[in-house]
Amino acid sequence: MAEILCLNAGSSSLKFALYAEPGTDEPSLLASGKIENIGLEPHLIARDAKGDVLADRRWTKDVTITHETLLKDLLREIEASVGEDLIAVGHRIVHGGADYSAPARVDAPLLAALEALCPLAPLHQPHNLAAVRAVSRLRPALLQVACFDTGFHHGQPPVATRLALPRALGEEGMRRYGFHGISYEYIARQLRLIDPDTGGGRTIAAHLGNGASLCAMDGGRSIDTTMGFTALDGLVMGTRCGALDPGAVLYLLQQRGMTAREVEHLLYSESGLLGVSGTSSDMRALLGSETPAAGEAIDLFVWQIARQAGALASSLGGLDSFVFTAGIGENAPEIRARVADRLRWLGVALDTDANLRGASVISAPFSRVTVRIIPTDEEWMIAIHTADLLREEPKP
Numbered sequence: 001m002a003e004i005l006c007l008n009a010g011s012s013s014l015k016f017a018l019y020a021e022p023g024t025d026e027p028s029l030l031a032s033g034k035i036e037n038i039g040l041e042p043h044l045i046a047r048d049a050k051g052d053v054l055a056d057r058r059w060t061k062d063v064t065i066t067h068e069t070l071l072k073d074l075l076r077e078i079e080a081s082v083g084e085d086l087i088a089v090g091h092r093i094v095h096g097g098a099d100y101s102a103p104a105r106v107d108a109p110l111l112a113a114l115e116a117l118c119p120l121a122p123l124h125q126p127h128n129l130a131a132v133r134a135v136s137r138l139r140p141a142l143l144q145v146a147c148f149d150t151g152f153h154h155g156q157p158p159v160a161t162r163l164a165l166p167r168a169l170g171e172e173g174m175r176r177y178g179f180h181g182i183s184y185e186y187i188a189r190q191l192r193l194i195d196p197d198t199g200g201g202r203t204i205a206a207h208l209g210n211g212a213s214l215c216a217m218d219g220g221r222s223i224d225t226t227m228g229f230t231a232l233d234g235l236v237m238g239t240r241c242g243a244l245d246p247g248a249v250l251y252l253l254q255q256r257g258m259t260a261r262e263v264e265h266l267l268y269s270e271s272g273l274l275g276v277s278g279t280s281s282d283m284r285a286l287l288g289s290e291t292p293a294a295g296e297a298i299d300l301f302v303w304q305i306a307r308q309a310g311a312l313a314s315s316l317g318g319l320d321s322f323v324f325t326a327g328i329g330e331n332a333p334e335i336r337a338r339v340a341d342r343l344r345w346l347g348v349a350l351d352t353d354a355n356l357r358g359a360s361v362i363s364a365p366f367s368r369v370t371v372r373i374i375p376t377d378e379e380w381m382i383a384i385h386t387a388d389l390l391r392e393e394p395k396p
C-alpha cells in the first residue's frame, strides 16, 4: 500500500500523520502523532486512525538526539509497522512569500527561495525547512511537497494586503500575507460540502490554538485576515502579543535599551496569554486558575477576538456564519460563549446546550448568523495536495 507522510515541524515538536494513498479516492488516515520535547527528553506518541496507541516512546536527554535522528527513527518505525512503500512527504511550510501560493514540489531553487523568507517567520520557517532537508538526506528519492500557510490568502484584494509604508518597502515584499491558510482552506472545503451554493456565505473562521487568527471568507475565498506581515499580528496568542502599536517596539528598543533579539523573544515567546497571566500560555490552565491575572488574560483574549471580528465583518460587509476551530475553538465552550456574547450586535446567538455539548451547529435556531464548530485537519489538507502533485509526476 502506497503511503504519504505529512510533517509539521516546530522548534521542539514534530507532528506527523501517515495516509494510505489509494491513487483515486481521498487519502485515508493510517496513523498520526507527535514527538514533543525535542532537545530535552523527547516523547513520541503515535495512534492509529481509531485513536489506539501504536507507539509510546521516551528518550533520555542526549545531545546527539536531534530532529533529524528522531525523523530517522520515525521513518524506520513507519516502515516497520506499515511496510516500505512511502511515496511522498508533504510539509507544512509557514511562509511561501509573494511568489508561492499553490503547493509545490520541493527542489533546490524552491528551497533557496523559502530559506530567504526565514526572517519573516523566524520561529517556524527554519524548523519547517530543516525537516525538508532531513528527509532529503534520509530518503533522497522521495517526492517532497511544500504546502504554505500563506497560500490561501493570495487572492485577497490588494487593499487588504497593503501596509501603509513607503511604496518601495511594499515592492520589496513588506505586505500583509496572513497565515493558518492550510487550516482555513480545510474549513472552506468543509463549508462548501455543508452549503454547496454559498460555501457558508460571508464567514469568519476563528482558528484559536496556541497561534490564533481570524479569517474573513466570502464564498470560501479569503478576503481579509488578522495575521499580517508576520504571524505576530492580530489576536492575543499563547505567547505572542498580537496587534501592537509599532511605537511600543520603538520604546522597548530606544527607552528600555533592549536589543532586537530581546524584543523578538519578548514579543514571540513571553507575551500573549503567558505575558498577561504571568503563569501560563495554556488556555486550559488559565480557565482552571483563580488568579485575577489569569482572568484578565482571558478577558483580553476574548475582547480582541470580538474586536477584530467586528473589523472583519466590516471587510465582508456583513456576516452569515462564524466557525470555531483548533484547540481552544473546538474544546472551550466558555470561550465560545463569551466571544458569541460580544458579537450579539452582529446577529450571533448561541444555543447554550449545543455549545456545551460541542455540537457541529451551536447557534440558536433564530440566530441570524450560523455558528459552527469544525475541527480542523491541516494534515489531511497537506495529504490531499501531496496526492494531487504525485498524480502530476511523470511515471517512471
Ligand code: ADP
Binding pocket: 208, 209, 210, 211, 238, 281, 282, 283, 284, 285, 287, 326, 327, 328, 331, 332
Ligand atoms: P497548536 O497551535 O499548537 O496546534 P492547539 O490547536 O492544539 O495548538 O491548541 C492548543 C490550545 O488549546 C491550548 O491553549 C490548550 O489549552 C487549548 N485547549 C485544548 N483543549 C482544551 C480544553 N478542553 N479547554 C480549553 N482549552 C483547551
